[in-house]
Amino acid sequence: MTLSQPQLVQGVNQPRDEVLLTCFDGAQTILVSIPRLALDDFVRQRGWGPLAPSDQDFLVDINRFVLLPLIQGKYESGQVAQRTNPQTGRSITLITLSRPDLDRGIKHVLEFDSLTEKIELGLVASIPDLPVQGPGPHFEFNKDGVIDFASPAALDREGNNIGRLRKLHPTLRDLARQLSEALASGNAPHVVLARRVDEYRKQIDQPIEMIDFSLLYVEGVRLANAEDAAREEIAKREVPPLAETERETIQTLLELHGTFILSTAAGAELIAAEERYQRRPRAEREYRAAAVDFAQSLQNHPAIITPDAAEFVLGAAQQISEGANPERSGVVGTSAVQNVAIVLAAGAVIGALPVLGNAIAGGEGLVFAYLTGLLASQSLTKSQTFASVIAPLIVKIDQASRIDFSKIRNFLISIQSKARVLVKKSKNFHWLLKAIDWVNPGHLPFNLNLLRKITEFPLSPETIRVLEIDNIIFIGDLVQKTEIELFQFPGIDRSMVNEIKEYLASVGFHLGMEIRNWPPENIEDAIKNAVDPDLSI
Numbered sequence: 001m002t003l004s005q006p007q008l009v010q011g012v013n014q015p016r017d018e019v020l021l022t023c024f025d026g027a028q029t030i031l032v033s034i035p036r037l038a039l040d041d042f043v044r045q046r047g048w049g050p051l052a053p054s055d056q057d058f059l060v061d062i063n064r065f066v067l068l069p070l071i072q073g074k075y076e077s078g079q080v081a082q083r084t085n086p087q088t089g090r091s092i093t094l095i096t097l098s099r100p101d102l103d104r105g106i107k108h109v110l111e112f113d114s115l116t117e118k119i120e121l122g123l124v125a126s127i128p129d130l131p132v133q134g135p136g137p138h139f140e141f142n143k144d145g146v147i148d149f150a151s152p153a154a155l156d157r158e159g160n161n162i163g164r165l166r167k168l169h170p171t172l173r174d175l176a177r178q179l180s181e182a183l184a185s186g187n188a189p190h191v192v193l194a195r196r197v198d199e200y201r202k203q204i205d206q207p208i209e210m211i212d213f214s215l216l217y218v219e220g221v222r223l224a225n226a227e228d229a230a231r232e233e234i235a236k237r238e239v240p241p242l243a244e245t246e247r248e249t250i251q252t253l254l255e256l257h258g259t260f261i262l263s264t265a266a267g268a269e270l271i272a273a274e275e276r277y278q279r280r281p282r283a284e285r286e287y288r289a290a291a292v293d294f295a296q297s298l299q300n301h302p303a304i305i306t307p308d309a310a311e312f313v314l315g316a317a318q319q320i321s322e323g324a325n326p327e328r329s330g331v332v333g334t335s336a337v338q339n340v341a342i343v344l345a346a347g348a349v350i351g352a353l354p355v356l357g358n359a360i361a362g363g364e365g366l367v368f369a370y371l372t373g374l375l376a377s378q379s380l381t382k383s384q385t386f387a388s389v390i391a392p393l394i395v396k397i398d399q400a401s402r403i404d405f406s407k408i409r410n411f412l413i414s415i416q417s418k419a420r421v422l423v424k425k426s427k428n429f430h431w432l433l434k435a436i437d438w439v440n441p442g443h444l445p446f447n448l449n450l451l452r453k454i455t456e457f458p459l460s461p462e463t464i465r466v467l468e469i470d471n472i473i474f475i476g477d478l479v480q481k482t483e484i485e486l487f488q489f490p491g492i493d494r495s496m497v498n499e500i501k502e503y504l505a506s507v508g509f510h511l512g513m514e515i516r517n518w519p520p521e522n523i524e525d526a527i528k529n530a531v532d533p534d535l536s537i
Contacts, residue, residue: 003072006032006064007167008057016053019060023071024166031083031094032071034060038099042106059106067105071095128434130346133339134262139309140343145405147305147343149312161263162208168260169208175253176201182246189239196226197250200257213266220257227254232494235487268335284321287425291317291337294422297415298340304411305340313340338428341419344412345435351409352439413440430510437513449507450476451520459503463496479504479513486511 006021019039021032039056051059060067074080074095083094097105133139138150180201183194200219203211227250233239242250261267295317298310316336412419416436423433452475454467470489472478478500486497504510 003030003068003075004163004167006068006071008061008064009171019057021060021064021067021071022167022170023068023075024163025075029092029166029170030071030075030080031092032067033094033096034102035096038097038102041099042102063106067097070097070101070105128345128349128438129431130342130349130435131338131431132259132262133342134268134335137312137336137339139340141347142306145347145408146303147340147347148309149306160213160265164263165208165260168256168263169204172253172256172260173201173205175249175256176204179246179249179253182243182249190230190242193226193230196223199223213261213264217261217267217271220254220261223257224254229494231484232487235484283425288317288320288333290418290422290425291320291333294341294415294418295337297418301411303407304344309340313337334426334428337422341422341429341432344408345432347405347408348412348439349409349435351405351407409439412436416440424507427505430505433510434513449509450474450479450518454478457503460496460499463492463499466491466496474519475504475509476518479509479511480518482512 003023003025006023009020009022017036019034019036021034023030023032036053036056039059040051043051043059074097079095081094081096082091084091139147140150142148176197180194180197183190183197188194196219200216200223203216203219230239230242234241241247262271292314295310295314298305298313300307301310313336316333318333320330320333413436419429419432419436423429453473454464454475454477457475459467466489467478469491472481483497483501486492486500501511
């Protein structure tokens with residue numbers, strides 16, 4: 001029986017003395033244990049020094065694909081044991097990787113002293129996080145570094161990705177249980193949030209076959225809203241802050257919930273229907289046109305994407321809003337365009353990374369090793385989401401080749417005007433703007449909208465007054481603030497923050513952007529040289 005790709009057990013579920021992975025053999029979950037002492041000895045003998053537990057987790061995560069043959073071999077030869085869950089009493093098959101196994105399996109370790117120096121000097125900005133690919137065909141880089149179809153996922157007759165659901169379900173269930181118990185302890189001041197967690201737990205804490213994914217989607221939305229409201233109350237000091245473990249648990253739960261629900265046909269259709277409901281017919285036509293235009297830009301570039309993959313994406317985009325079931329065709333079209341855009345953005349970011357230059361060698365796992373060294377750095381711990389997305393995309397690259405990822409970066413820059421229109425027309429693609437800005441950081445300071453005063457745009461007088469009190473004069477000042485920072489402003493409320501977010505989204509911006517060289521030394525000269533937003537967004 002062939003095992004599925006290993007998945008790292010996330011966050012709060014990682015024990016102190018071992019790193020855990022899970023696989024699935026088609027009938028049951030397999031637990032893989034790697035002792036932390038063995039990992040520590042492994043890196044010390046290579047002169048890398050001791051690693052924090054989070055860095056050990058990441059080292060295993062980035063190597064989980066090359067560890068699979070070792071895990072598969074132990075599974076087939078019967079080198080397994082049984083472990084009992086003390087909380088549930090259930091027994092699970094266990095495979096343990098030893099210190100010699102690590103010598104044979106972990107190859108992607110890179111000395112990164114020079115890179116660390118560049119990070120400390122500020123030459124590497126925080127790498128943009130990318131979403132995981134959603135429903136529909138997935139894409140990856142083939143052995144030649146060209147975007148192509150990935151191996152098809154295991155879907156059931158309803159279109160649910162059962163393999164992914166089975167991997168995520170135990171973790172989601174445990175997170176919901178832990179959060180429910182934590183919020184119920186002590187004085188329990190977060191009553192509404194606790195109630196929503198309990199309702200979510202009722203939906204997720206049952207066999208996959210019994211879960212109503214539509215109801216789970218709704219409870220996920222209500223839980224996210226309750227978490228938003230709790231953060232607002234905490235910012236206003238109406239309730240005490242959540243404990244660090246509680247905050248990490250709910251963030252992990254909501255992130256995994258998004259991946260989980262997108263693995264279901266019902267969840268994907270509900271998300272598409274939600275966005276369609278918010279768009280008027282004219283806006284829907286404009287979104288379809290933007291998606292088709294973006295897909296059209298992928299045609300006739302065989303060094304970037306195979307003709308078959310490019311043609312499929314274009315055909316799928318052309319089906320948006322068509323047919324007897326426009327929601328379903330919208331899912332197909334949006335998913336195809338978004339999935340290929342994720343791979344394109346990932347390749348472009350690799351092409352923009354420093355140290356190795358334009359050509360990245362595949363030999364000895366250098367691509368993976370480079371990312372390991374880069375992302376294991378304490379300076380870039382927030383970039384692990386990017387690494388977890390990129391690793392499976394480059395696993396097929398020919399180990400003997402040298403892949404020029406700068407071609408991917410240059411291609412994305414060349415079609416950025418079409419990509420920015422797509423971002424403007426659909427909230428599904430707002431993550432793409434961060435990736436474009438990161439690989440082409442010189443663009444942002446010359447966008448005319450950044451140089452305009454907030455009074456030039458249709459924000460309410462109350463919102464403008466609150467912003468001006470805190471010295472927010474230009475849109476460029478505003479986009480660099482995070483949502484949490486906005487809630488620190490005296491007199492601001494949720495409706496004002498939502499108004500700001502909706503306005504920024506309408507012009508292709510978002511909160512928390514990083515803009516180099518802001519503010520310009522001379523605003524008037526910068527405005528004269530600015531790029532027209534109709535061309536740049």
